Amino acid sequence: MAVKDYIRERFFPHIWCAGCGHGIVLNSMIRSIETLGMSKNEIVMVSGIGCSSRICGYVDFHTLHTIHGRALAFATGVKMSKPELNVIVPMGDGDALSIGGNHFIHAARRNIDITAIIMNNRIYGMTGGQYSPLSGAGTLATTAPYHNIDPDFDVVKMAMAAGATFVARTTTYHAKETTDMIRQAILHEGFSVVEVMSQCPTYFGRKNRLGSAVDMMKQMKSITAPIGSKAARENPEIIERGIFCQEEKPEYCSEYDKVIERATQGQGV
Template sequence: MTEKPFNFKDYIRPRFFPHIWCPGCGHGIVLGSLLRAVHELGLNKNEIVITSGIGCSSRISGYVDFHSLHTIHGRALTFATGVKLSKPGLKAIVPMGDGDALAIGGNHFIHAARRNIDITAIVMNNRIYGMTGGQFSPLSGSGKKATTAPYLTIDRDFDVVELAKSAGATFVARSTVFHANECKDILKKAISHKGFSVVEILTQCPTYYGRKNKEGDAIQMMEGYKTNTTRIGSKKLEKNPNLIQRGIFVENTEVPEYCKAYDEIIKTAMKGKA
């Protein structure tokens, strides 16, 4: 752990600022929580590789002063898998949006979880495709408006936590941008975990989702994260079981990490050739 005071500028590429996120977007809060987590863990910037695909969330890979890959839509986890297998000592972190994670990238998501490869997947859930014009996503849910659903959506949404758990992720958590310190603490645990970690962070898109669905501006949407969520097992659930639960749902250290298990296979194969 480091005792050096946190300075945002130590971890970013200033030439790419000011950022291009819309006013009120929650992604900057996610970036802040991530950088504070890295700082408190005392990680060297050369130990980290950030891999992203395409979308609002994917801008993070360009903003941070780490090793970074800005790749193609939905394939961030595949690129990160290649990096991790070739350089297993690196900390692989993948910030993703709705589509990168669970639409075009859905197949990669479940298999990365199944393999239990040591990657931290941050699913920034704003329930909309913000960068490309406000289309509905696998996380929008039914009864919502979007540019591609002017008469409301009928598709049900994925539950990121339940999907990650079912696919075999060994660390699964959820928080919101309102709970920025909680996000930071969860991300520290996720990055330190030896296995596939999924952290869903509820983040607002006032430009498209909030405006079209009459959920107010950025402040009102963040207040919604305060009132509509609660910690896992809270007594508040007795009065309102529809509250979204926050916290760490899975933290399993018993499952072998993929790169380590693969190294054992290589050792066995090399012994056979001797």
């Protein structure tokens, strides 16, 4: 199927600003699903609130647009009732790690087979550019006119510490890499996290004088490097890209099936 077969064309052009990285994530995500040759009926996409979460409205899968930060809770419900479906949860940085931080760490801890895509643009774009838990100290935002003093999370370390079994990071500049990582994350059995560094030229870019969407993408190219590469080893400021963790651990729905089996066979304590 072609890319346009996976989208709801009647809602295009989309609401995202010119040059918004979220559109590139949508583009890459559709391509990874196309590569996998999946049917639209076997995918459920659940999102919360924010610019990123609007992605659900544009794709022609089973979609749920739920409440802020709680997309993973809804997704857990969907996955447990229909484990045969592939559940993908696109989230913004604030949605995933501030409002939904608790749901995020516990979904990771359970290792439930859900693919979480964190579209990290380091700002709350939809509501006017407030700083998020990923803005980082020293950045400017509407709510931090004298510079932000909050340090940021490292999504990769946090996801790994919480128990996610597939953790990757990439950027919107690296569109082919993003497609490949999302493809691998969907195939992985367990909780998969893909952090895609994305650009918000309207708020984060303008407030922090980072230039146009193109300039921000060029910057993402220059400040990142593949895991363990020479550039990453020599410069501690470099943000590493790649797959940080890919391991097999008991998956939540499979473990729950065993509970059902024990209960139906009367093997309780």
